[in-house]
Amino acid sequence: MDLSYLNSRWDDAYADSLDPVERLIYRSNLLGADWRITNTGGGNTSAKLVEKDPITGEDVLVMWVKGSGGDLRTAKKKNFASLYQQRLLDLQSVYAAMPERGVKTPAEDVMVGMYAHCTFNLNPCAPSIDTPLHSFIPYAHVDHTHPAPIIALATAADGPALTKEIFGDKVIWVDWQRPGFELGLLMQNVVKENPQAVGILMGGHGLINWANDDKACYLLSLDLIRQAAEYLSKKDQGSNVFGGAKYQSLDSAKRDEILVDILPYIRGKVSQEKRFIGTVDHNDALMTFVNSADAPRLAELGTSCPDHFLRTKIKPLYVDWNPQTEDVANLKAKLDAGLEAYKKDYAAYYEAHKHPNSPAMRVSYPSVVLIPGIGLIAWGKTKSESRVTAEFYNAAIWVMRGAESVSGYTAISRQEAFDIEYWLLEEAKLKRMPAEQEMARKIVVVVGAGSGIGKDTVERLIKDGATVAALDLDTTAAKATADEVMKRIGMGIGVAGSGISGSGDIIGLGCDMTNRASIREALSQVVLAYGGIDGIAVTAGIFISPDVKGNFDDAGWAKSFAVNTTGPYLVAHEASRIWKAQNLSGSLVITTSVNAVVAKKGSFAYDVSKAATNHLIRELAIELAPHVRVNGVAPATVVEGSSMFPRDRVMASLAKYKIAFDESEDTESLRSRLAQFYASRTLTGAPIRPADQSEAIYLFLSERLSRTTGQIVQVDGGLVEAFLR
Numbered sequence: 001m002d003l004s005y006l007n008s009r010w011d012d013a014y015a016d017s018l019d020p021v022e023r024l025i026y027r028s029n030l031l032g033a034d035w036r037i038t039n040t041g042g043g044n045t046s047a048k049l050v051e052k053d054p055i056t057g058e059d060v061l062v063m064w065v066k067g068s069g070g071d072l073r074t075a076k077k078k079n080f081a082s083l084y085q086q087r088l089l090d091l092q093s094v095y096a097a098m099p100e101r102g103v104k105t106p107a108e109d110v111m112v113g114m115y116a117h118c119t120f121n122l123n124p125c126a127p128s129i130d131t132p133l134h135s136f137i138p139y140a141h142v143d144h145t146h147p148a149p150i151i152a153l154a155t156a157a158d159g160p161a162l163t164k165e166i167f168g169d170k171v172i173w174v175d176w177q178r179p180g181f182e183l184g185l186l187m188q189n190v191v192k193e194n195p196q197a198v199g200i201l202m203g204g205h206g207l208i209n210w211a212n213d214d215k216a217c218y219l220l221s222l223d224l225i226r227q228a229a230e231y232l233s234k235k236d237q238g239s240n241v242f243g244g245a246k247y248q249s250l251d252s253a254k255r256d257e258i259l260v261d262i263l264p265y266i267r268g269k270v271s272q273e274k275r276f277i278g279t280v281d282h283n284d285a286l287m288t289f290v291n292s293a294d295a296p297r298l299a300e301l302g303t304s305c306p307d308h309f310l311r312t313k314i315k316p317l318y319v320d321w322n323p324q325t326e327d328v329a330n331l332k333a334k335l336d337a338g339l340e341a342y343k344k345d346y347a348a349y350y351e352a353h354k355h356p357n358s359p360a361m362r363v364s365y366p367s368v369v370l371i372p373g374i375g376l377i378a379w380g381k382t383k384s385e386s387r388v389t390a391e392f393y394n395a396a397i398w399v400m401r402g403a404e405s406v407s408g409y410t411a412i413s414r415q416e417a418f419d420i421e422y423w424l425l426e427e428a429k430l431k432r433m434p435a436e437q438e439m440a441r442k443i444v445v446v447v448g449a450g451s452g453i454g455k456d457t458v459e460r461l462i463k464d465g466a467t468v469a470a471l472d473l474d475t476t477a478a479k480a481t482a483d484e485v486m487k488r489i490g491m492g493i494g495v496a497g498s499g500i501s502g503s504g505d506i507i508g509l510g511c512d513m514t515n516r517a518s519i520r521e522a523l524s525q526v527v528l529a530y531g532g533i534d535g536i537a538v539t540a541g542i543f544i545s546p547d548v549k550g551n552f553d554d555a556g557w558a559k560s561f562a563v564n565t566t567g568p569y570l571v572a573h574e575a576s577r578i579w580k581a582q583n584l585s586g587s588l589v590i591t592t593s594v595n596a597v598v599a600k601k602g603s604f605a606y607d608v609s610k611a612a613t614n615h616l617i618r619e620l621a622i623e624l625a626p627h628v629r630v631n632g633v634a635p636a637t638v639v640e641g642s643s644m645f646p647r648d649r650v651m652a653s654l655a656k657y658k659i660a661f662d663e664s665e666d667t668e669s670l671r672s673r674l675a676q677f678y679a680s681r682t683l684t685g686a687p688i689r690p691a692d693q694s695e696a697i698y699l700f701l702s703e704r705l706s707r708t709t710g711q712i713v714q715v716d717g718g719l720v721e722a723f724l725r
């Protein structure tokens, strides 16, 4: 087993150039860099440092601890809280004076509200829920991580004995207990009673270790995880793990064909209350589990580490389907039955464990679906959330593999799980989250995204939180649009070292709109990347000019129709299968042109093809009702940034309108000259920009015009001759 992820990455020269708080951040980033050491957003670190008090000017001990909701890998100074250490210790007498104390009592939650009173230097960062244990362990540096090899021991049936066997009296076992003030007090006691100890293994949860030197603390974390990993690796059962293989993985072509078929179907089912974005995973270690004899039993037990099950939910949906003998129809029937049973189980779990003041039941669909032969499908409110959910279940599989190899895997009790999932503090955290963006949870495909209106539409959608597939005939241009956006918004959370393949919130793909197979392939890739499709904007079009003598050949006529009319039809027709399977509302927006209703010299093929497209919009609105709305946006000559206005055409148009220009002028300046001329013919007198078009397209893609279908809106600055009637 490759344990190189446990090699030290500490750089003395670099660390020595940092101040003490920066060294804490450095240590945290190193620990967070690999998902097997700690999961995305999981674990926390602290350092007790001497600082100058801003009022007295005296030296005081201040504890810096990771903030609530932060992520170790990406944490910066702003993600760390700073608290007076003495004040934190003083909280113990405040707590002791409370009439009713104990694990999970309201007194524990009251203490969380007290941390703010300990704030040093007005630091606004809210401290981690694990603040008490960091403060009460009397060492300068404390690391708390969720390492897969340690959680394997923490969930093994004989975890306490194994801990003794591996670590002797250096690491002390503590039974599962929900994080909070009581856990901090408990840890304080353990350290007092075991002065030789360097760490605590928290049942069902993870690892805590400490030292008075920061580098020593980091190395200790790695060393303890390595001891656990080496022990487990000696006991690993290889191909016999999980009771051996029951099924074989399907080959990748067959697997993807089935996924393209079932992903929109499952997405529709799990998205009845709120939409979800998907991530598919089928790495070898995962498939060993999913195809195994023991997978149904272990999946049913659920995950253990609280961080894990908050995302993976209490258990995944394992679909008992035989990839070698059963067909897709059987798979769908089993998915249906499985989802129904899951919903009932979840409601029963909620009813059996709820308290009088528990928050209302949350979405009762699985966030992880396991299918033998195919792999794992994770669902989240964004792409990166679903990728992290996949990461967590992969970690849970390593945990189960380790625990099953040494004894047996045990999950946290359902009541304890419930008390974490529906903890009022968790609910408060959820409520504190910023409101979701307008296009959050929506997957939108933009065809023609390499330039002009399409590229601008991508920007407009991303700005409001959509997940986007940028398609263009020019694959390089499509990828460039996606890369540009990615550079700006980043990959989101949970990527480094997670081993989870997949994209960020945007992908760029090539697509020839005149070729049905090419469209099908591109839409299939979108489904594999995100799980389905909600909206499509077709902005691609072609304008073919007559030659210099005014001649226009048949090929130009055919091509104009192939791109401008047949293209949107083929896209709609191919997408309709996905929309039908998904059974959710959708929106198709097709860019047409004011030329569709204004006859002009020199553009008849373009104009006639756009007139046909106007009617295509109305026909499609009828065909795709009631779920999918179909509308059109009709621009008038957007010159700025348009690939339909190459230098030649701009110069030809300027000549046609007898506008003076200098052949040495650059293309943008020639374009702006032409745009000004077009603007002068409109009621508003303003040049039409790609942003004006993308705003109209955005409106149709959003829910704001959810009662409008079969319509065309002109975005032309006010061209009287293009008024619809």
Ligand SMILES: [Zn+2]
Binding pocket: 043, 144, 145, 146, 205, 206
């Ligand atoms: Zn933890």
